[in-house]
Structure formats: C-alpha cells, structure tokens
Amino acid sequence: MVTRASSSIVASLNLSLKTTFAPKFQNLGFLGHRISASPLVFPCSNNSKCCSRMLGSFKFSVKAASAEPLKDANELINSVETFIFDCDGVIWKGDNLIEGVPETLDMLRSKGKRLVFVTNNSTKSRKQYGKKFETLGLAVNEEEIFASSFAASAYLQSIDFPKDKKVYVIGEDGILKELELAGFQYLGGPDDGNKKIELKPGFYMEHDENVGAVVVGFDRYFNYYKVQYGTLCIRENPGCLFIATNRDAVTHLTDAQEWAGGGSMVGAIRGSTQKEPVVVGKPSTFMMDYLSKKFNILKSQICMVGDRLDTDVLFGQNGGCKSLLVLSGVTNLSMLRSPENPIQPDFYTSKVSDLLSLTAASV
Amino acid sequence: MDDTGTDDSRPQFLSSQNAEFLINSVDAFLFDCDGVIWKGDTLIDGVPETLEMLRSKGKKLVFVTNNSTKSRKQYAKKFQTFGISVNEEEIFSSSFAAAAYLKSINFPKEKKVYVIGEEGILEELELVGYTCLGGPEDGNKRIQLNSNFFFEHDKDVGAVVVGLDQYINYYKLQYGTLCIRENSGCLFIATNRDAIGHLTSQEWPGAGTMVAAICGSTQKEPIVVGKPSTFMMDFLLERFQIDTPKMCMVGDRLDTDILFGKNAGCKTLLVFSGPHKQHPT
Numbered sequence: 355m356v357t358r359a360s361s362s363i364v365a366s367l368n369l370s371l372k373t374t375f376a377p378k379f380q381n382l383g384f385l386g387h388r389i390s391a392s393p394l395v396f397p398c399s400n401n402s403k404c405c406s407r408m409l410g411s412f413k414f415s416v417k418a419a420s421a422e423p424l425k426d427a428n429e430l431i432n433s434v435e436t437f438i439f440d441c442d443g444v445i446w447k448g449d450n451l452i453e454g455v456p457e458t459l460d461m462l463r464s465k466g467k468r469l470v471f472v473t474n475n476s477t478k479s480r481k482q483y484g485k486k487f488e489t490l491g492l493a494v495n496e497e498e499i500f501a502s503s504f505a506a507s508a509y510l511q512s513i514d515f516p517k518d519k520k521v522y523v524i525g526e527d528g529i530l531k532e533l534e535l536a537g538f539q540y541l542g543g544p545d546d547g548n549k550k551i552e553l554k555p556g557f558y559m560e561h562d563e564n565v566g567a568v569v570v571g572f573d574r575y576f577n578y579y580k581v582q583y584g585t586l587c588i589r590e591n592p593g594c595l596f597i598a599t600n601r602d603a604v605t606h607l608t609d610a611q612e613w614a615g616g617g618s619m620v621g622a623i624r625g626s627t628q629k630e631p632v633v634v635g636k637p638s639t640f641m642m643d644y645l646s647k648k649f650n651i652l653k654s655q656i657c658m659v660g661d662r663l664d665t666d667v668l669f670g671q672n673g674g675c676k677s678l679l680v681l682s683g684v685t686n687l688s689m690l691r692s693p694e695n696p697i698q699p700d701f702y703t704s705k706v707s708d709l710l711s712l713t714a715a716s717v
Numbered sequence: 718m719d720d721t722g723t724d725d726s727r728p729q730f731l732s733s734q735n736a737e738f739l740i741n742s743v744d745a746f747l748f749d750c751d752g753v754i755w756k757g758d759t760l761i762d763g764v765p766e767t768l769e770m771l772r773s774k775g776k777k778l779v780f781v782t783n784n785s786t787k788s789r790k791q792y793a794k795k796f797q798t799f800g801i802s803v804n805e806e807e808i809f810s811s812s813f814a815a816a817a818y819l820k821s822i823n824f825p826k827e828k829k830v831y832v833i834g835e836e837g838i839l840e841e842l843e844l845v846g847y848t849c850l851g852g853p854e855d856g857n858k859r860i861q862l863n864s865n866f867f868f869e870h871d872k873d874v875g876a877v878v879v880g881l882d883q884y885i886n887y888y889k890l891q892y893g894t895l896c897i898r899e900n901s902g903c904l905f906i907a908t909n910r911d912a913i914g915h916l917t918s919q920e921w922p923g924a925g926t927m928v929a930a931i932c933g934s935t936q937k938e939p940i941v942v943g944k945p946s947t948f949m950m951d952f953l954l955e956r957f958q959i960d961t962p963k964m965c966m967v968g969d970r971l972d973t974d975i976l977f978g979k980n981a982g983c984k985t986l987l988v989f990s991g992p993h994k995q996h997p998t
Contacts, residue, residue: 441758448864527909553883553916555758574860578883579921601957603936604894607862614887614934621933622885659800 383439395416403525421679424703427712433441434676436651437462440636440660441473441483443683444706447609451490452682454707459492461710469498472658474635474665475615476503476571479531500645502599502616502635503528506569507536508644509597509634519566524580524619525573525599533569541565546573550584561586570623570631571599572616585626596623600635603667606683636660637668640676648684659706661685663697676700680708731986743754743984744963745777747953749944750792751784751915752969752991758800759918761990767962768801778807779953781966784810785880785907785924786916788840810835811908811924811943811952815878816845817952818906818942828875831896833889833927834882834908842878850874851892856884858977861889870895878929879939880908880922883916894934905931909943911973913992944968945976955980968992 424430439445445455459469472481480485480499487494506529510521515538523529523542529642530543541562547668551559565587573580600613620631622639634640652667656675661683670677677699681687689695690702702707729735743861748754754764758941768778780792788797789808796803815838819830824847832838832851839852860868865885871877874896882889914923928939941949954961961982968974969991978985987993 361796382754450864551883553921555917557917574862574876574887576885576887577924578885578970581885581926585922585926601933604898604935608866609865610864612895612898613862613868615938617933618890618894618930622922622926622930624933625910625925625927625929626912692847 369503375516392629396631399433418478419698419699421698422495424678424708427709430657430676430678430701431462431467431709431713434467434657436464436468436470436649436657438470438472438642438645438656438658438675439706440658440662440683441471442475442606442630443661444489444659444666444680445607446486447683448686450609451492451556452540452705452707453707454710456492458707458710459494462545468633468651469494469496470500470649470650472500472636472641472669474502474602474616475605475637476501476506476599477526478503478528478592479535480504482528484510499588501528501532501643502571502641503532503689505634505641505644506571506597506599507532507538509632509640510567511536511689512644515567515595520562520564521567522562522584524567524576524584524623525569525571526575529569529571529599529695542573542580546580546583547573547577549577549579551579559583559586561590565591567597568623569597569599570616570620572602572621573607573619575691576622581622581626584623588627588629589622595625596627596631598631598633598635600665601633602635602662602698604684612684636665637672639669639673642669642673662701663690663695667697667699670699671697678703683705728922728987739984740771740776741964742963743776743920743965745779745957745959746771747779747781747964747978749966749968749970749985749991750782750824752881753837753967754780754801755795755799756990757915757918758836760761765799765801768948774855777957777959778803779809779957781806781944781949781953781977783811783911783924784915785810785815785837785943786835787837787842787907792835797916809949810837811880811949812841814942814949814952815880815906815908816841816847818948819847819876820845820939821952822878824904827873829871829873831871831874831877831893833878833885833893834878834880834924835884835933838878838880851889852875853864853884854917855889855892855954856882856886858886858888860888868892870893870899874900876906877931878906878908879924879928880915882927883921885930890930890934893931897931897935897937905935905937905939906940907939907943907952908975909971910939910941912945913945918978944973945980947977947980949964950977950981967975 405675480496483499484496490652513620521540568584568587588596598620601617603617604612607613658670658675659678667677679699679702682705781804789805793805793809829848839849842849877893877896897905910925912925914918914921966978966984975985
C-alpha cells in the first residue's frame with residue numbers, strides 16, 4: 355500500500371531553482387522538517403526532501419553535549435562583546451514586557467556590551483520596533499534593531515536589485531516601510547487583503563510583469579488573491595525572486611497563545627510555485643553577516659539569546675556564536691531535553707534577567 | 718515496468734495502430750477531469766463521442782479528479798450540463814476520498830472535522846455522517862491581535878481536512894494549526910497536493926498551496942488521499958474488482974495522474990490538452 359514515486363518521473367519534474375540576480379551569498383542548507391510516518395504520505399512533488407536556500411554559511415550542527423544550565427553568568431558576559439537578543443518571548447510577550455529585562459539590559463550596557471535586537475517578526479519596521487521599545491520603557495536605538503522586514507530590503511540592496519523593478523509583498527506594513535525607505539517600489543501588502551476574485555468563465559487575473567521579487571512574511575490579511583498574484587509573478591516573470599522574511603511555524607503574537615507564523619504563508623507559496631525561497635531571517639545567517647560587517651564584530655565575540663531552538667539557537671550556532679536559550683518563550687525544558695531535539699545551545703536559563711540575578715549573586 | 722508485454726521504457730505516441738490495441742487490452746478507463754474532459758467550464762472537443770464509443774465497447778468508465786471543490790453529486794451535475802451521462806458512482810473526487818478515508822479508519826462520529834476547503838468536502842463528509850466545522854463560511858472570519866483576544870478552537874476536532882480553498886484566510890490557517898498542534902491525535906488530511914488548480918481556464922493555485930501552508934505552521938506532513946496516493950486506487954479496485962493491468966489511466970499531469978496509474982501498475986495515457994503542451998523529455 356506504500357506509495358513509491360517513480361524516480362524517473364519525479365526527476366523530470368525537478369524544477370530549476372536558479373535566478374538571474376546572483377546573490378553574493380552561497381546557496382545551501384537543509385531546514386530539517388520533521389516528517390511523520392504514514393503509508394499515505396506523499397512528500398513535496400518536486401523535492402525528495404524539503405529545503406530552503408539559506409544565505410550565509412549553514413551547518414546543521416548537532417552538539418554532542420547537552421546544554422548547560424547558566425550558573426556563572428559573569429564568565430559568559432566577560433567572554434563576549436555583543437549580545438544579540440530575540441524579542442518575542444525574550445524581551446516581551448505580545449505587548450507585555452518580561453520581568454527584569456530593563457535592569458538586565460542596563461547592566462550589560464554598563465559593562466560596555468553592545469546590544470542588538472534581531473527579530474523574525476516582519477510586521478513592524480525598525481522604526482516601529484523602536485517605538486515599541488520606547489513604550490515599554492527600554493532605551494533602544496533604531497540602529498540596534500534588525501527585524502526580518504529590514505533584512506528583506508537589506509538583502510535586495512545587497513544584490514543591487516534594480517530600482518526600476520517592483521516588489522510584490524505578501525506581508526504587513528513593516529515590510530512595506532522598509533522597502534520604501536530603501537527606495538524600492540512595491541505592490542501588494544495589507545490593502546490586497548480586501549481584494550476578492552470572481553471565478554466566472556472568462557475572468558482572467560492580470561499581474562504586473564515588472565515585478566522582479568515577491569517578498570513573503572507573516573500576513574494576517576492573507577488571501578487567495580495574494581497567493582495567485584505572487585504565484586503568477588514567480589512563475590511567469592523571468593528571474594523573479596522568491597524571498598521569505600522567515601519560516602517560523604508559530605509565533606507568540608499575543609502572550610496568551612501561539613499563532614500560525616510566517617512559515618505558513620511561505621509554505622503556501624512554496625506549494626503553489628514548487629520553488630524554494632531565499633530566506634533572510636533566522637536561522638539564515640544573512641542578518642548575522644550583515645551586522646558583524648556593520649559593527650565590525652567577531653562572531654566568536656557574540657552571544658545569541660533567544661527562546662527558539664530552530665531559529666535563535668540555530669542562528670547563533672550557524673554564525674559561530676555562543677548561544678543562550680531562555681525558557682520564557684516557546685521552548686520549555688522538556689522540549690530542550692527531548693531525544694528528538696538535536697539542537698543544543700551552550701547554555702539555558704529561565705529568563706533574560708537571570709543574567710543580572712546570577713551576576714549579582716556571585717558578587 | 719508493468720506486465721503488459723510491451724516495451725514501456727519510452728512512451729508511445731498514440732496512433733491508429735496502437736489505439737485499438739490499447740482499447741482492446743483494457744476493461745476500464747480511468748479519466749482525470751480538469752484538462753482531460755473539460756477545461757474550467759468548457760468541454761474539450763470530441764469527449765462525449767469518445768466516451769460513448771468506449772461504453773459501447775463495454776468498457777467501464779471511472780472519473781478520478783483531485784478537484785475537491787465539488788462533491789460527486791455536484792460533478793455528476795456538471796457532466797449532465799455537458800450532455801454526458803455519468804453516474805455519481807462512477808465519480809471519485811478527492812472530496813469523496815477524504816470522507817471515504819475517514820470511514821475506512823472508523824473515525825469516530827462523535828469527533829468533529831475542521832475543513833479548510835470548499836462545499837464539496839463538506840457535502841461528502843456530511844453524507845457519511847460526520848460533523849464539520851469551517852469551510853467557506855470561515856472565509857468571512859477575521860482575527861484580532863491584542864492581549865484581550867483569545868483564539869478559541871473546538872477540542873473535539875479530531876481531523877483537519879485541507880483541500881483547494883479560494884476563501885483561504887488567516888483565521889482558517891490558525892484554526893487548523895491549533896487543532897493539529899493541540900488536539901491530541903488530531904489527523905492532518907490533504908485531499909491532494911496539486912500546485913495548480915483549474916478554476917477557470919487560467920491556472921490558479923491548487924490545494925497544494927493550502928496544504929503546504931498548514932505544513933508550514935504545524936511542521937507535520939499530511940496523509941494524502943488524492944492522486945498520486947494509492948488510496949483512491951485501492952478503493953476503486955475493491956469496488957470494481959478489476960486487475961490493474963486491465964485499466965488505463967488517462968490524465969494530463971505527470972506528477973498526479975501518470976504517477977497514480979504507474980504506482981498501481983495500470984497502463985497510462987498522457988493527453989496534451991492540459992498543462993503539458995509538448996513531448997515531455
């Protein structure tokens with residue numbers, strides 16, 4: 355009863371993943387989907403294993419030793435020059451600040467540490483995140499924030515994406531604002547959430563042939579119109595890029611529960627185009643390479659602090675940084691310790707403010 | 718690869734010489750619909766006469782479509798509007814396959830099914846007595862992202878069925894995701910994974926889109942009931958008691974129709990009235 359794909363037929367369907375804009379970073383990587391066993395499972399029809407093209411150097415590194423609970427915070431703090439923080443589940447949960455964060459950030463700054471905030475959440479621009487930090491009483495500069503919305507436009511800039519080409523956006527305001535700031539023309543975004551299609555005989559959906567890239571991120575206004583528009587651009591505009599801000603399966607958009615994440619929207623476009631996106635957000639190291647170049651910092655001098663194994667910790671490991679998992683977000687101790695989990699950070703602790711309380715305790 | 722005695726290492730172009738041999742060597746023809754019988758709402762030339770000819774030669778005709786937007790009953794009506802007489806029992810849509818699958822595993826009637834898909838799936842599930850949530854109506858539902866809003870979902874949902882859904886929206890993605898992630902043992906069933914759907918004569922995103930969206934948010938793989946999965950074939954074989962080498966699958970897609978036929982050991986005939994416009998290499 356098991357379905358066996360005829361390899362010659364599947365091979366003949368292997369679609370080309372090349373684009374005409376040559377990215378400056380290498381293509382690579384296996385994202386590592388978990389496949390549940392079932393006799394009727396038929397995987398993606400064009401690939402025998404799902405993969406995304408990740409930017410930067412990607413190793414699916416499996417640490418032999420388990421993560422250590424953080425005890426000597428001083429040693430960790432003294433051994434690095436920069437702390438990169440994820441936001442959702444680390445600094446805040448929804449609109450609520452996590453306890454002890456402001457004092458901890460102040461302590462780190464007072465020790466001369468550089469602080470950077472890297473979030474896969476593409477709904478806001480860096481400027482809008484700057485305002486959120488301000489509302490929560492945290493002194494953070496816009497220049498210290500790297501959202502995946504920013505990463506998408508930084509990526510297009512890095513490959514000299516032509517200003518006369520357009521970008522179709524399946525995503526929210528944050529992406530639109532960052533593209534505009536960088537001088538790119540865009541179509542789509544939240545407004546297209548109101549567009550309906552009428553499937554009558556003779557109805558033909560047009561699309562702009564000048565779209566040279568489709569950027570896909572979290573989109574609460576997701577609908578069939580956008581899927582079709584993005585699909586037509588990718589399939590029919592020669593060389594059109596398919597860029598994903600991130601592929602997070604779920605995300606804490608409110609503090610009460612998990613919400614389907616950007617991985618869902620990106621999955622949809624993968625399903626309709628049978629193409630793999632270029633991923634700019636974590637765990638791709640694009641943002642890591644970008645900020646290490648911008649701030650002139652050595653990756654070995656960085657500690658990545660996050661709540662997700664498959665984005666934050668992998669991001670840190672792929673970049674050759676130290677990694678600290680906090681249990682204040684989506685990951686709990688049993689997930690970390692699960693035999694099915696191959697990703698082990700250097701350290702784990704319950705929340706960011708442990709960096710402060712553990713240093714104070716050892717004084 | 719199959720045991721017809723012919724050399725099938727290269728596909729043969731159908732000609733007046735081998736067409737008769739093909740027809741005489743099989744007892745049943747399985748037809749895909751979109752791109753084979755019709756394109757959107759337009760009948761493809763010559764189809765009614767051809768089907769009549771095959772019936773007159775005593776051939777069994779079966780219609781196997783991955784399009785889950787209609788039920789078998791609704792498909793029978795569509796055939797009727799083209800002046801083709803086809804019995805509901807001869808039609809196997811992936812909407813029907815989803816219901817047949819749940820029945821085959823004795824899915825409990827007290828459990829509910831959340832549907833990310835259209836009327837066809839709802840109708841088929843209701844016909845076999847299952848309680849459905851979701852479907853086209855949820856296309857009007859919106860979410861609010863503030864700390865006062867909690868997205869509820871029914872803990873009795875034991876299966877999420879995903880098919881082509883032109884009313885897809887974030888609400889449905891979130892509902893299906895929560896059911897699969899949080900309801901213990903909740904099944905994730907895909908009617909099919911076609912990248913392209915045929916809603917008009919233009920190409921539109923297929924069920925593969927919605928299914929991949931749920932794969933993306935749950936990081937799980939679905940049980941696929943439509944082509945090229947052999948579920949429908951096994952069902953047909955049991956129903957009609959015909960050996961697979963005596964069947965010919967006629968379709969326009971290599972990765973669903975032809976694969977479906979080959980997986981089961983049937984003869985296969987690719988027609989160029991669909992997406993493949995020239996000899997595939």
